[in-house]
Amino acid sequence: MTPAARLQAVIELLTEIDDIARPADAVMSAYFRNRRYIGSKDRSNVAQTTYAILRRHARLSWWIERAGHRPTPRARTLAYALLEERRNAGVVLEMFSGGKFAPERMTENELALVGALDTHTLEHPEMPEAVRVECPDWAEAPIRASLGDRFAVEMEKLLDAAPLDLRINPLKANQASAIKALAKAQIVAEVTQWSPFGLRVKGRPPLGSVEAFKDGLVEIQDEGSQLVALAVAAKPGHQVVDFCAGAGGKTLAIAAMMKNKGRVVACDVLAGRLKRAAERFRRAGLHNIEAHPLTSERDPWVKRHKRKFDRVLVDAPCSGTGTWRRNPDSRWRQLGPGLSELVPLQANILDSAARLVKPGGRLIYATCSMLFDENEGQIAHFLETHPEFTVKPVADVWAEESFGPVPCDGPYLRLTPARHDTDGFFAAVLDRKAEEVTAETADEAADDLEAAELEAADLDGAELGEVDPQDIATATDA
Secondary structure, rough: OOOHHHHHHHHHHHHHHHOOOOOOHHHHHHHHHOOOOOOOHHHHHHHHHHHHHOHHHHHHHHHHOOOOOOOOOOHHHHHHHOHHHHHHHHHHHHHHOOOOOOOOOOOOOHHHHHHOOOOOOOOOOOOOOHHHOOOOOHHHHHHHHHHHHHHHHHHHHHOOOOOOOEEEEEOOOOOHHHHHHHHOOOOOOOOOOOOOOOEEOOOOOOOOHHHHHHHOOEEEOOOHHHHHHHOOOOOOEEEEEEEOOOOOOOHHHHHHHHOOOOOOEEEEOHHHHHHHHHHHHHOOOOOEEEEEEEEEEEEEHHHHOOEEEEEEEEEEEOHHHOOOOOOOHHHHOOOOHHHHHHHHHHHHHHHHOOOOOEEEEEEEEEEOOOOOHHOOOOOOOHHOOOEEEEOOOHHHHHHHHHOOOOOOOOOOEOOHHHHHHOOOOEEEEEOOOOOOOHHHHHHHHHHHHHHHHHHHHOOOOOOOHOOOHHHOOOOOOO
């Protein structure tokens, strides 16, 4: 592709991302899948440029609007070429030639925009701090309240692209042997700072064809996500529920820690994601996982399995503010519920999942958010209404399990990009008191009887074993 053709592809991609209510990576995958004639080097260039523009959305838009223009995909691409790539205005004009595969010729307004931006750089002293660090209006107040004087440093770190982290499968490898296996494919990796199962890869090599990946020695998973799975502290023989399992990244980590002994139930309201995760489970050689789709967080399955699990992980749906360096478009496009809807939904999910924890068992609540209302505030509310649970400090979990240095101070696992070089994560570990039968209320006893009767009637939905292997696609997300 010529430089002009690459630029046109970027404009087309940005337009589709603006118009299609799907994550940018999914839009991008579909775009390239429908244009297989685009070579790998050109795909890489177009994708990198598109993501670079998405990471500078607020700053580019600020400049464009300052010049009296709308921040359209063409305008943002123009502004990026001038302000960030520092291309000469004449060169940019030539690229917008209107020729075959090239962008259309500039309008009068676009020519005026080029004149206004020419010779400037992306940063400007009059630019508001929230714009400079790419913080959307809806999130500025809650993030400032949560991060305090670390607002700017953490938000600036979120501007960087996320590193590529892998988690070794302890059933098949250790960190040293996995590093050697990756080296055979000319992939350089080193051990992570916090996770005893983590590797950080240099660059972004394609892993799909690498033997270590295909054989299940390693899985793609951010180091912060690995630490959340460690906080579950599941042991061989435990009965465990991953209540919001999604694509199964944490499910895999938990099941591997259990050495294929015991039982892990992966639940989610999106049955399709559980089906796709099944291939990952098989590749890892894990047979202690079963899947159960839920109709909602109040699915009858929960009541039928009340107080039966040693560990219950609630990786709740959230604002995703901790993953913005990985998903830069999610700052600006609301593809799911807003914060006002998420907070009560999280509370309802946590309340329902807590019923699964047996006396003496453990509930782990986690998000990939850095907002107080979704994290510490959510736990404070839960403890007020569930006095049978108490907080277990994360330092105690790490000491008991010999995980190494504790990543953070305080009772909770609170990870941020600037402090830990991971995605932003929060996790709270809650122990359920070992209650005596005599302490149960009449209502609780009646509920237990009803749950036992329902289970005896075998009203459960289909488990993983009933999924047709031919229907299962390879999971690509971590």
